[in-house]
Structure formats: structure tokens, C-alpha cells
Amino acid sequence: MASDSTPFWVGTFVYVALGLLACAISACLGSTKLKGQVGLTTLLITIATFCMWIMWALTWLMQWHPLIRPEIEEDK
Secondary structure (H helix, E strand, O other): OOOOOHHHHHHHHHHHHHHHHHHHHHHHHHHHHHOOOHHHHHHHHHHHHHHHHHHHHHHHHHHHOOOOOOOOOOOO
């Protein structure tokens, strides 16, 4: 298991890139199909992307260094 956080930052970059791509696509379609709702659509895409990223990030971080079983230390 890798101890560095490179996969986390690569995954974060992928989510940022996909969020920006989705915002760009909605801005291009905004002039024709969304009829002035570009700001709202961009906000919704940004919130959705952040929520998906935070769910992925928490899942990844929980599996990075898992706690197999609790270690009980007795006081002397």
C-alpha cells in the first residue's frame, strides 16, 4: 500500500476538471436551451461536484490507513 497521497491529489484534480468541464458545457448550452439560467446551473453543478468529491475523498481517506482492530493499552 502506498504511503504517499498522490492518488488523493490525482483524484481531486479529476473531480475539479470534470466540474469545470460540466460548467463549461452548461455555459455553452445556456444561451440556447437554458434561457438565462446559467448562473443557477453553474451553482448546482459546483455543489454536486463538491458533494461527490467529498464523499469520494472521505471514502478514500478511510481506506488509506485502516484500523483493523482497536489496540487497547493497559495503564501501569
